[in-house]
Amino acid sequence: MVGHGTLHAYVVGASGRPATEAERGRMAALVTEAVKAGACGVSSGLEYLPGAFADLDELAAVAAPLKGTGLPYATHLRNEDDQSLAALEEALNVGRKSGAAVHISHLKAQGERNWWKAPLMLELSERARAGGLDVTYDCYPYVAYATGLSNMFPVWAREGGTDAFLARLQDPAQGERIKAQVWDKVNQLGTWDAVQISNTGSDSLAWARGKRLGQLAAERQQDPYALLLMLVEEDRNRSGMVGFGMSEEDVGRFLAHPLGMICSDGSALTTDGPLARGTPHPRNYGTFPRVLGLYCRDRKLMSLETAIHKMTGMPAARLKLAGRGTITPRAFADFVAFDPGRVADRATFEQPHQYPVGIPHVMVNGQWVIRDGEHTQAQPGRVLTP
Known part of the structure; x- marks a missing residue:
């Protein structure tokens, strides 16, 4: 786009x-x-x-x-x-x-x-x-979202880039106004423990990854707002967060x-190497199997056919991607073979770097990329255009 x-x-x-x-x-x-x-x-x-x-x-x-x-x-x-x-x-x-x-x-x-x-x-x-x-x-099928940690602060405070943002945080004339708006954000979420640090740009702050702000503040005997400021300033606004703010009823709705x-609103990650850093949102690994397993099979929220259409044909049609998202003659051969009785997500907010189960085979553009649960090393992907 x-x-x-x-x-x-x-x-x-x-x-x-x-x-x-x-x-x-x-x-x-x-x-x-x-x-x-x-x-x-x-x-x-x-x-x-x-x-x-x-x-x-x-x-x-x-x-x-x-x-x-x-x-x-x-x-x-x-x-x-x-x-x-x-x-x-x-x-x-x-x-x-x-x-x-x-x-x-x-x-x-x-x-x-x-x-x-x-x-x-x-x-x-x-x-x-x-x-x-x-x-x-x-x-997406989760009660939490993911964004930059700076999203806890008002837009006006972030104007002008990182240096201007950090300067405002140190300015007593603006600091109290910023603090009040951050506290309002926390009150909206309910608690400081609704904010989990997903990643940090600096490895020196790795101790914060995967921890809730309220939990960290208690462990360090530190004011949670002061801790938030310290993380943003020391990491120069590179930290990420997961925010627990939605209701399960609304997710299903x-x-x-x-x-x-x-x-998924997520990224392509791996369980090892540089893309395995931190504790990102589990949606990066679990979104679609979570819908098929938890919401279709276990909770009966919708049929498999409806869910699959919402993942394939419907978005392909929205983006005018001809030959994608359907199993029809002359369409691209993109297939996911899954076991409807076994498919499930394993990624959690505490341990997100886990692949799902129940998906033995995946084909992209007519080539197997996952066969019997193992990556084939094939790279048949193409740029998608209308």
Whole structure:
């Protein structure tokens, strides 16, 4: 996809403002060029910088070249907790104003005080769909999300890059305001133990990996906010976190809804080597077998057929990937052979680097990449374009 943040940085620069009319035109022209070159849509991350600087006009301008293509404007909402309903409405308005299809990335209602919003988020999406807007979303089967540790801090505090962010943390005039907003974030999650350090850039901070902030603070007899500041400052804003903020009921609700697809929101990791560092979110290893085992077989949330469609044919159709996601004549031979009675995830939040069980064979583009549970060393992958 064409990243809106990349477009904004390239055209607008680091000025910390929305694009002007002329800049919006340049950004739209770049999107048009990228779509012709094979991009499968436009993505935005409005909770992060520089995406947070964009306004509705800017977002609609970059999405407008997608009108009539069926390719989506896919967005990480501006807010996924206290302002999540307004953030969802903003995303839908981008579609209404631009004419583009809209896809909401990893839809969620984050923080116990916001769980009541989950049915309303689905209702807003259904109403938009009934009104003619092509809208879908994806979600993952966990009650926790993953992001940078700096996401505990307000967007305004992070403006200007790492040096500016760290300087604000040391500025008494701004420090108390930042602290109050961080505490509000913690109260929304419920406790400091809702924040787990997933990774650190510096190995000197490896002692924090896999630990909850509340747990660490107690072990070190340290104020949890002071500990958070120390980690951000000593690691120069490179630490990651897992945040436990969603309800199990809502996870099931989002997974089962007809507008929802299943995603991992994860990365390609391995159980050894440099990609085995830290304690990342278990979704990187367990998302799809977790749905097949826990939510389909054990909890009977949906049929296997429905779940598989949400993982394959539905997302392939959303991205206009011809010949993918279906078993049909002349389609690409991509297959996952699994045992429906045995398939299960093994990755946990404490021990995430574990492969699932019950998946003996995987074929990609007609070549076996996993055979009898072992990697064949084949690398038949291809770049996917509409």
